[in-house]
Amino acid sequence: MDLLNCIKEAGIVGCGGAGFPTHVKYGGGPVEYLIINGAECEPLLRTDRYIMKHLGEKVVWAAEAVSELLGAKECRIALKKSYTEEIKALESVLEHRKSKVRLAKMDSFYPAGDEQTMVYEVTGRTVPPSGIPLDVGCVVSNVATMLGISDAAEGKPFTDKYLTVTGEVKKPTVLHVPVGTSFDECIALAGGAKSKKYFVVSGGPMMGRRLTMDQASSEVVTKTTSGIIVLPENSPIAQKSVISIQHMLNRARSACIQCSYCTQMCPRHLIGHPLQPHKIMRKLSVSGDITSILTDKDIQNAAICCECGICEEYACPMGLQPKRVNQMLKGALRDAGIRYERDKDAVYRAVPEREGRKIPASRVAARVGVLPWYDLKIDDCAEFLPTHVEIPLRMHIGAPSEPVVSVGDKVEKGQLIAGIREGAMGANIHASISGKILSVTGERIIIERAG
Numbered sequence: 001m002d003l004l005n006c007i008k009e010a011g012i013v014g015c016g017g018a019g020f021p022t023h024v025k026y027g028g029g030p031v032e033y034l035i036i037n038g039a040e041c042e043p044l045l046r047t048d049r050y051i052m053k054h055l056g057e058k059v060v061w062a063a064e065a066v067s068e069l070l071g072a073k074e075c076r077i078a079l080k081k082s083y084t085e086e087i088k089a090l091e092s093v094l095e096h097r098k099s100k101v102r103l104a105k106m107d108s109f110y111p112a113g114d115e116q117t118m119v120y121e122v123t124g125r126t127v128p129p130s131g132i133p134l135d136v137g138c139v140v141s142n143v144a145t146m147l148g149i150s151d152a153a154e155g156k157p158f159t160d161k162y163l164t165v166t167g168e169v170k171k172p173t174v175l176h177v178p179v180g181t182s183f184d185e186c187i188a189l190a191g192g193a194k195s196k197k198y199f200v201v202s203g204g205p206m207m208g209r210r211l212t213m214d215q216a217s218s219e220v221v222t223k224t225t226s227g228i229i230v231l232p233e234n235s236p237i238a239q240k241s242v243i244s245i246q247h248m249l250n251r252a253r254s255a256c257i258q259c260s261y262c263t264q265m266c267p268r269h270l271i272g273h274p275l276q277p278h279k280i281m282r283k284l285s286v287s288g289d290i291t292s293i294l295t296d297k298d299i300q301n302a303a304i305c306c307e308c309g310i311c312e313e314y315a316c317p318m319g320l321q322p323k324r325v326n327q328m329l330k331g332a333l334r335d336a337g338i339r340y341e342r343d344k345d346a347v348y349r350a351v352p353e354r355e356g357r358k359i360p361a362s363r364v365a366a367r368v369g370v371l372p373w374y375d376l377k378i379d380d381c382a383e384f385l386p387t388h389v390e391i392p393l394r395m396h397i398g399a400p401s402e403p404v405v406s407v408g409d410k411v412e413k414g415q416l417i418a419g420i421r422e423g424a425m426g427a428n429i430h431a432s433i434s435g436k437i438l439s440v441t442g443e444r445i446i447i448e449r450a451g
C-alpha cells in the first residue's frame, strides 16, 4: 500500500488543529515547502516538545517520507529557538540520518504556531486571506501528525494520543492514552486536581475550549486533544468565560476607545491581511442591529480572524473582547449565507512593523493568568489502559464516521469500528482498546476492555 493510502486507512487527521483529514490535505497541488509545526503554539503545553525530544527519529522519518510523497523541494521542522533540548535531539537525528530536512528556529512569540504566521516566518510568503498554505506552495503538518504517519507506515492505525495535563494538578505530566479515555482519568493520572473545585481548558489557555468541572467530566480524549489544563475555579480565564454575549456586546459598544491596539497587534493583520478589529468594534458600536452591517467589508473581515486571542487577552486596555465579537459575527455571516471573498487584485504583504510587534509567549502567559505553570519542567510520560473508552464519531472536519460494528461485537485494538461515509470527507476510526462493544450511537462507540 502506498503512503497516502496508509494514511487514509489509519485514520490520520491533523493533530494541531481541528482535525483535517490528512489524506485529503496531501491530495492537493504542487508543493514547494513541507513545514512541520513543532512550535507548540500555546503556553503551558509540552506535548509536541516531548515528541520532538523523545520520538524525533519517527518525526524525521515521516517528514522525509511525506516530502517525497508531495514532491516538496524543501522540508523544515519549525520550532522555537528556546527549545534547546528539542533542537539538540532533532539535530542529532538529522545528522545521523544525513537528512535533507532542516530546522527553522523561530523567536519565542505567540502565536508562532499559527499556520499562516508560521508560513510567513519560514518562507516570507503571505497566505492570502481565507486561503490555505497550498496557495503559496506550502503544506503545514504538526509533529504529532508525523508520529501518526510513521505508525501508519508500520501498519498501526491512529488509536493513541499524546497530551499534556498541567496547571493545578499534583503532578503535571505528558500522557499517552487510548483515544476515548475520559478527562477525569487523565486528571487523576496527573495526581488529581489540587482543589475540590476547578475549571478546565481543553487545549491551550489562549484558544482551548473552556469547560466547567461538570462539562469536563463528560469529555474524552479525541484525536485532536493536545492538552488538559486544570485551573483554579476563580482564575481569570474561568471568570471571563461566564460573561454573557449580551454583556460582552454592550461593553464593546460603550467602552471601546478606538485606540486600535487590537489591530496593531493582530497577527493576521501583521502578515498583511485586511482584518482590523478596531474597525469592527467601531461599526458595531454605531449599529443596534447586527444583521444590518453584515454586508460591510470591515465586518466581513471577521471571517478571517484565526481566534488567537491576542486582541482581547493581551492588547485591549479596556478588557473588551474583539475575538468573541468576531466569533459571533462569523456565526451571523454563516447564517446569512455570506461567504468571505477576498479582493483578487490585492497584494498581501506583511506590515513593516511586524518584527517589533511580536509578543513574547511568557508575556502572553502572564497576561492571561497562567504564568505560575509556564515554566514547569514536564518530561515524564505516563501510559494508561482504561477499563472502557468512549470514542466520538466526529473527531475531524467533515462528516461523522459511519459505525461498522454492533453492540456485543468483540474487537481487537486497531480494528476498524467506523469508516468514512460514502462520498463524504472524513476519517476512519479504529478500536483504541481490545474488548466488547457496549454501545453504538450516532455520537460515540463505547468499548469495554477485555479481561
Ligand code: SF4
Binding pocket: 262, 265, 266, 267, 268, 269, 275, 277, 304, 305, 306, 307, 308, 309, 310, 311, 312, 322, 323, 326
Ligand atoms: S483573535 Fe484578535 S488578534 Fe487574533 S486574529 Fe482575531 S482579531 Fe486578530
Ligand code: SF4
Binding pocket: 255, 256, 257, 258, 259, 260, 261, 262, 263, 277, 278, 281, 315, 316, 317, 318, 319, 320, 321, 322
Ligand atoms: S484595543 Fe480595545 S479599546 Fe482599543 S480599539 Fe481595540 S477593542 Fe477598542
